[in-house]
Every structure is written in structure tokens, then in C-alpha cells.
Amino acid sequence: MLPKNNMAIPIELDHNSPQSLQGQIFEQLRHLILRGRLKPGTVLPASRVLAEQLGISRNTVLLVYDRLIAEGYLQARKAIGTYVNLELPETCLAATRRITISAPAHGELMNRPLIPFIGQPQAGAAAQHLDFDFCPDRIDLDLFPHKIWRRFLNRMLTSSRTYFTECCDPGGLPQLREVIADHLGVARGISVSPDQIIITAGSQEGLNLAARLLVKDGTPVATENPCYHGAAFLFQSYYAKLIPVPVDGSGLDVERLPKDGVALLYVTPSHQYPLGFTLPIERRLKLLDWARRCGAYIIEDDYDSDFRYRGSPLTALMGLDDYGCVMYLGTFSKSMGAGLRLGYLVVPKTLISAARSAKALLNNGHAWLDQATMGEFIRSGAYGNHLRRMRNIYCKRRDCLIEALREHFGAAQLSGLESGLHLAWHLPDSYPDAPGLQALARHHGVGVYAIGPGTAYDFGNCGYSARTLVLGYSSLNEYQIRAGIRRLADAFRNRSVAKSDFSDEIAGMPASFYYNY
Structure with a gap:
């Protein structure tokens, strides 16, 4: 027998409150239930009785009761009436904490197997605030097309509810893969079918997917030296045997590649990361011939090729590949923003089935809404307009940075000017080394980045690391670029501080500085 409630329920209404009467009654009844004033099984007054008590419309009480029933606080039975639920929703949502009876005996957990994974920590940006940060992996938030993106996003929400x-689809939304295939054909000279494209959560997942297909313990993997450390750390986590290949002023030195025994090569031919060199057509053809002879696959990371400022777009390595040995890695992180987490891996036809299966096992596909919005953004022509606008702005910022460096530092030797969102500054022998100048700049609120601890993975014996700084220009406007380089120049000219004053800063530089592109 459920306990009857013959007393008036203590509810006070404020007719001057901005909260509706319905909302006030709901909150007070819920509070009484959760505080135990209305115990489980207690029958509530009939809606007409409570309405008369409060001097309000019966419909208002009925709506409150319906809401409390819908949320699990009340139940209704014809023969009984409306009563407090015997099991409240908060009870179902909160797990009961178990109390440990006794601590495990010493050594009891020592038989657990060792974790087979290895991986270097991926540090975020330095906590120190910098007034002018020439970080090479950031883009300008103000350039994101908020208004048109919101319009396409709302359109997808209303038209694709199912x-x-x-x-x-583990491979990605078909509409997005189709427009990417069309885009690559025009912009990068790559002729592929949508089935060859796998949508990923940024290019880092694309690397992970390729490594899962091709890399195991002891697999020989060649990379540029220096290279993007997100790739080097990833291959190390698969216990690959890394083989560094030197880079010169024309990118990867193809003549220095091992003659055989390499299963995979990771390369950034269009804008070598971090030095910015471009691999010429002669080396690209030699590289493809090397891969054919060795039976090796190539991962072509084309992370910022949408931004080319001189000449026609270069045909991608995959666009020259007649042997089916190149996997192409693309991303929208540089053109739209890393927070969108959208990238893609284009695989040879022989790897389609394996790549789709691996993606399905990894996460069964990327979230559909951003894919659908991005697909419509490209299909409508808005993406092309956005790229042209950004290309024009970033070209001006690049020119501003070049002009500022040469105004304050003379004939600065620079590389990586043809494309991308950063350049490399090769320091004269009379200057401090790159880590020292980085520390000096940071001490004065300016972020410039040496190779190794700041931007990339250096395997050692790299002739560029000690005397090269990397400067990005995509997240600073022209005024900030000029002001930042002026402050760096002032600090450089007035560097009377003893080296020991910066020793702690140099020693405290992070071992890795991960860029999520």
C-alpha cells in the first residue's frame, strides 16, 4: 500500500520571478523529492487539488507532473494516482563507490605483463606568454569563415538527421571523398577514385593508419633528417628501425637513400619540414624509381601545399607515380584549423581494402557532421574562395617577414619561401647558435624556434640544426611581424647579458615541441 499524502505540499510561488510558474513548481517538487521530504512511493495530490492550493491553472500542474514523470521522478497508475518513483534517476546515474576491505599484498600486482607500447611525450606549447610568437604550426583564427561555415553546418543538421x-562509412562520407578527389585532380595533379581516399582525424591519424598497415617491430623506415617529429615518434612507437636520410638545398638527397632493405619512406617533398626546401622533378622521378626497385612504399606528407606563392602548383609525387607505391597524406588543419580534426590518406588501389579495414578497427569512421559540412563547403566553391583569400593574406605576411628580417639583419639567408606558412632562417657564423638566439628571443617575449627542441626531430649529424631558426608567419598580422622582428633585433644588438643568464632557459627547453598539423 503506497503512503497517501493528505497534507498540502510546501510550495511557494513568486509571480514576479522571471522563472515561469511551471518551472518554479518543477524545481521545488524535484527538490522535495531529492531531499527526502517526499519519500519514494508517496502519492501526490491530484492535479486539481494542487492547482486549487496554489491558485493556478490545472494545466500548469499537469504539465509539471508530465515533466517529472518523463524525467523519472514520478510514476502514474490509474488505480493509484501519481506517486514518487521508487527508484530515482539520480540513483541510476551515480555509481556506488566500493570500499576496499584490505590493501593488496606486497608484490601481488607484479605479475602484470609489461605494456608493449613505447612513445615519447608530445608536449604542448610552452606555458610562457610570448608577445610575438612566430610559431610555425598556428593559423590566424580571425581568418576562419565563421559565417558561411555556420550556414552550411545548419543546413547539414536540418537535412541529414538520419x-x-x-x-x-569507415572510409569517410562519400560526398566528402568525391569532392576531395576532384580537388586533388585540379590542385595536385593526382587522378584517384573516391574509394582510394580514407578520411582521418587530421594527418597524424593518417600516419597512424599507414604505419598500422606497413610497420611492425624492426621494419626499416627511412625519413628525412631533420623531419616532422610527430612522424618519427609514431614510427618509433611501432618499434620501427629508423633510417635518417640527409636533406640538402633541394630537399631529400635521393642519392643517399639505402639501396635496398627499406619498407617505407616518409617524405615532405613540396615544402620540406622544417627547412622548406622543394624536391625538384628530377629527384621526384629518381625517388619513384628507387621505390620501384626496392619494393618500398612512400608516404608523401603534403601538409601545407595549398599555399604556394610562386609559379604553378607542383604535381604531387603521387601524381607522378605509375607504380602504385605512394600514399598521399593531406589535411585541412592549415587551411581551416587544426581543431576541426579533418585530414585524409590517399592509398594505392592495392591497399584500399586493407586501409578501410584498419580504419574500421581504429575508430569505425570519422564523425559525419564536420565531414558533411566540409564536403558542402568545397562543393559550393566557398573553399576555393577561402583558399585564394588566405593565400593572398599569407603571401603579404611572408613578404613582410622577409622584408623585416632583411631590414634589421641584412642579407638574411632564407629558405622555404615558395610555399607554406613558415620559413627557415640560416644564421651567419658570427651570430649565436640557434638555441642561444631562441633563448634570447624568448627572454624578450618573442618566439622563434630552433630545429630539434623547438620544431622537428633531429637524428644527429644534421648540418642545419645548430644554425637554423624556423619562423611561422600565419598567426601574426603584418604589424605584429614587424614589431616582433624589431624587438628581436633590439635584443640582438643589445645582448650584453652574460651567457649564464640564459643558461637556465636553454636547459629548460622542452625535449620535444609537438605540432599537431
């Missing part, structure tokens, strides 16, 4: 309850 996607919320359906599993996504």
Missing part, C-alpha cells in the same frame, strides 16, 4: 543514428 546520420545521427547510423554508423558512418
Whole structure:
């Protein structure tokens, strides 16, 4: 028998409150239930009785009761009436904490297997605030096309509701893969079918997917030296045998590649990371011939090729590949923003089935809404307009940085000017080394980055690391670029501080500085 409630329920209404009467009654009844004033099983007054008590419309009480029933606080039975639920929703949502009876005996957990994973920590940006940060991996938030993106996003939400309850295609939304295939054909000279494209959560997942297909313990993997350390750390986590290959003023030195025994090569031919050199057509053809002879696959990381400022777009390595040995890695992180987490891996036809299966096992596909919005953004022509606008702005910022460096430092030797969002400054022998100048700049609120601890993975014996600084220009406007270089120049000219004053800063530089592109 459920306990009857013959007393008036203590509810006070404020008719001058901005909260509706319905909301006030709901909150007070819920509070009484959770505080135990209305115990589980207690029958509430009939809606007409409570309405008369409060002097309000019966419909208002009925709506409150319906809401409390819908949220699990009340139940209704014809023969009984409306009563407090015997099991409240908060009870179902909160796990009961178990109390440990006794601590495990010493050594009891020592038999657990060792974790097979290895990986270097991926540090974020330095906590120190910098007034002018020439970080090479950031783009300008103000350039994101908020208004048009919001319009396409709302359109996808209203027209594609079924996607919320359906599993996504592991390879990615077909509409997005189709427009990417069209874009690559025009912009990069790559002729591929949409089936060859796998949508990923940024290029880092694309690297992970390729490594899962091709790398195991002891697999020989060649990389540029220096290279993007997100790639080097990833291959190390698979216990690959890394083989560094030197870079010169024309990119990867193809003649220095091992003659055989390499299963995979990671390369950034369009804008070598971090030095910015471009691999010429002669070396690209030699590289493809090397891969054919060795039976090796190539990962072509084309992370910022949408921004080319001189000449026609270069045909991608995959666009020259007649042997089916190149995997192409693309991303929208530089053109749209890293927070969108959208990238893609283009695989040879022989790897389509394996790549789709690996992606399905990894996460069964990327979230559909951003894919659908990006697909419509490209299809409408808005993406092309956005790229042209950004290319024009970033070209002006690049020119501003070059002009500022040469105004304050003379004939600065620079590389990586043809494309991308950063350049490399090769320091004269009379200057401090790159880590020292980085520390000096940071001491004065300016962020410039040496190779190794600041931007990339250096395997050692790299002739560029000690005397090269990397400066990005995509996240600073022209005024900030000029002001930042002026402050760096002032600090450089007035560097009367003893080296020991910067020793702690140099020693405290992070071992790695991860860039999520």
C-alpha cells in the first residue's frame, strides 16, 4: 500500500520571478523529492487539488507532473494516482563507490605483463606568454569563415538527421571523398577514385593508419633528417628501425637513400619540414624509381601545399607515380584549423581494402557532421574562395617577414619561401647558435624556434640544426611581424647579458615541441 499524502505540499510561488510558474513548481517538487521530504512511493495530490492550493491553472500542474514523470521522478497508475518513483534517476546515474576491505599484498600486482607500447611525450606549447610568437604550426583564427561555415553546418543538421543514428562509412562520407578527389585532380595533379581516399582525424591519424598497415617491430623506415617529429615518434612507437636520410638545398638527397632493405619512406617533398626546401622533378622521378626497385612504399606528407606563392602548383609525387607505391597524406588543419580534426590518406588501389579495414578497427569512421559540412563547403566553391583569400593574406605576411628580417639583419639567408606558412632562417657564423638566439628571443617575449627542441626531430649529424631558426608567419598580422622582428633585433644588438643568464632557459627547453598539423 503506497503512503497517501493528505497534507498540502510546501510550495511557494513568486509571480514576479522571471522563472515561469511551471518551472518554479518543477524545481521545488524535484527538490522535495531529492531531499527526502517526499519519500519514494508517496502519492501526490491530484492535479486539481494542487492547482486549487496554489491558485493556478490545472494545466500548469499537469504539465509539471508530465515533466517529472518523463524525467523519472514520478510514476502514474490509474488505480493509484501519481506517486514518487521508487527508484530515482539520480540513483541510476551515480555509481556506488566500493570500499576496499584490505590493501593488496606486497608484490601481488607484479605479475602484470609489461605494456608493449613505447612513445615519447608530445608536449604542448610552452606555458610562457610570448608577445610575438612566430610559431610555425598556428593559423590566424580571425581568418576562419565563421559565417558561411555556420550556414552550411545548419543546413547539414536540418537535412541529414538520419546520420545521427547510423554508423558512418569507415572510409569517410562519400560526398566528402568525391569532392576531395576532384580537388586533388585540379590542385595536385593526382587522378584517384573516391574509394582510394580514407578520411582521418587530421594527418597524424593518417600516419597512424599507414604505419598500422606497413610497420611492425624492426621494419626499416627511412625519413628525412631533420623531419616532422610527430612522424618519427609514431614510427618509433611501432618499434620501427629508423633510417635518417640527409636533406640538402633541394630537399631529400635521393642519392643517399639505402639501396635496398627499406619498407617505407616518409617524405615532405613540396615544402620540406622544417627547412622548406622543394624536391625538384628530377629527384621526384629518381625517388619513384628507387621505390620501384626496392619494393618500398612512400608516404608523401603534403601538409601545407595549398599555399604556394610562386609559379604553378607542383604535381604531387603521387601524381607522378605509375607504380602504385605512394600514399598521399593531406589535411585541412592549415587551411581551416587544426581543431576541426579533418585530414585524409590517399592509398594505392592495392591497399584500399586493407586501409578501410584498419580504419574500421581504429575508430569505425570519422564523425559525419564536420565531414558533411566540409564536403558542402568545397562543393559550393566557398573553399576555393577561402583558399585564394588566405593565400593572398599569407603571401603579404611572408613578404613582410622577409622584408623585416632583411631590414634589421641584412642579407638574411632564407629558405622555404615558395610555399607554406613558415620559413627557415640560416644564421651567419658570427651570430649565436640557434638555441642561444631562441633563448634570447624568448627572454624578450618573442618566439622563434630552433630545429630539434623547438620544431622537428633531429637524428644527429644534421648540418642545419645548430644554425637554423624556423619562423611561422600565419598567426601574426603584418604589424605584429614587424614589431616582433624589431624587438628581436633590439635584443640582438643589445645582448650584453652574460651567457649564464640564459643558461637556465636553454636547459629548460622542452625535449620535444609537438605540432599537431
